[in-house]
Amino acid sequence: MPYKILEKRELGNSGILFEMILHTPLIAQKAHAGNFILVRVNETGERFPLTIADYDREKGTITIVFQVFGKSTKLLSHQKIDDEILDVVGPLGNKIHIQKYEYPVVIIGGGVGIAPCYPQAKELKEAGNKIITIIGARNTGLLFWREKMRSVSDELIICTDDGTEGIKALVTEPLEELIVKEKISIVIAIGPLIMMKYVAQTTDGSGDLPKVKTYVSLNPIMIDGTGMCGGCRFSTVDGDIYFACVDGPDVDGHMVDFENLLKRSMRFKDQEKESLDKYDHECKALDKFQNEVS
Ligand SMILES: Cc1cc2nc3c(=O)[nH]c(=O)nc-3n(C[C@H](O)[C@H](O)[C@H](O)COP(=O)(O)OP(=O)(O)OC[C@H]3O[C@@H](n4cnc5c(N)ncnc54)[C@H](O)[C@@H]3O)c2cc1C
Numbered sequence: 001m002p003y004k005i006l007e008k009r010e011l012g013n014s015g016i017l018f019e020m021i022l023h024t025p026l027i028a029q030k031a032h033a034g035n036f037i038l039v040r041v042n043e044t045g046e047r048f049p050l051t052i053a054d055y056d057r058e059k060g061t062i063t064i065v066f067q068v069f070g071k072s073t074k075l076l077s078h079q080k081i082d083d084e085i086l087d088v089v090g091p092l093g094n095k096i097h098i099q100k101y102e103y104p105v106v107i108i109g110g111g112v113g114i115a116p117c118y119p120q121a122k123e124l125k126e127a128g129n130k131i132i133t134i135i136g137a138r139n140t141g142l143l144f145w146r147e148k149m150r151s152v153s154d155e156l157i158i159c160t161d162d163g164t165e166g167i168k169a170l171v172t173e174p175l176e177e178l179i180v181k182e183k184i185s186i187v188i189a190i191g192p193l194i195m196m197k198y199v200a201q202t203t204d205g206s207g208d209l210p211k212v213k214t215y216v217s218l219n220p221i222m223i224d225g226t227g228m229c230g231g232c233r234f235s236t237v238d239g240d241i242y243f244a245c246v247d248g249p250d251v252d253g254h255m256v257d258f259e260n261l262l263k264r265s266m267r268f269k270d271q272e273k274e275s276l277d278k279y280d281h282e283c284k285a286l287d288k289f290q291n292e293v294s
């Protein structure tokens with residue numbers, strides 16, 4: 001059953017971040033913070049995972065936000081309003097645990113990882129928690145959803161690597177200050193693996209700061225999303241093996257072997273580049289053909 005794109009907009013001013021609202025009534029009914037979908041744009045497309053960044057049960061819609069990395073995300077970015085996506089499977093993965101915590105919850109979103117933080121902040125806020133959100137990106141052009149994040153946060157801290165907006169800092173700097181200043185019940189971090197690794201290191205109690213329970217949202221390669229293929233497996237620092245699609249994607253950040261995961265995330269770089277180059281070549285050939293016939 002195809003799924004219609006009801007809305008599409010570019011986020012920030014980098015030309016690589018997009019938000020889409022999809023008509024997926026059955027998925028919208030069941031969606032919760034932490035869930036993701038698998039998308040296949042057309043018959044020749046790959047299946048790839050995207051987090052449900054928002055949902056509207058009444059309208060039967062879900063919101064996705066994605067960054068163009070390679071062939072599949074570029075193909076998705078070329079779709080227009082009213083186009084239909086061939087397959088959308090979900091909601092997949094575990095929803096996050098929601099409870100009222102004694103102390104504030106700190107939610108950290110880095111880059112495109114800001115979007116998946118929204119439903120988590122929203123559901124935790126609705127449960128009565130004090131939410132302190134930190135969002136960060138390389139520069140102001142890669143930041144988005146400031147007001148949306150503010151609407152579900154008691155405090156919003158903005159960071160950029162180059163100081164073009166908010167404080168010139170990595171997200172771990174305000175996190176350290178918060179942990180020194182007050183008691184924090186949990187930290188949730190969603191963003192690049194390297195960011196999540198350093199957040200987990202900041203809160204693991206190994207340095208001068210107290211230990212704070214920390215969840216990270218893992219994004220290894222996923223194929224079936226249902227625990228069958230093993231593509232998304234990750235190991236813990238104790239050597240245990242888990243599958244991010246069915247055991248996560250949100251997991252205890254202090255148990256993740258980030259070095260191993262970082263290595264695994266680079267394994268298919270050559271094939272991914274080849275696939276993107278082939279797609280770009282096909283797009284150029286199609287443009288040339290359309291220019292010639294028009
Ligand atoms: C649970 C989960 C949720 C995600 N949510 C989002 C999101 O909300 N927004 C967003 O922009 N991105 C999200 N991602 C990452 C997104 O799936 C990849 O960016 C996308 O698959 C890249 O495909 P590509 O063909 O464009 O790029 P490629 O050139 O194929 O790959 C670029 C990089 O993307 C990653 N990747 C490639 N294929 C997959 C795959 N099948 N599964 C997972 N990662 C892959 C790899 O790290 C790879 O190096 C999520 C990943 C996971 C696992």
Ligand code: FES
Nearest residue numbers: 223225229230245
């Ligand atoms: S994606 Fe296949 S086991 Fe997780």
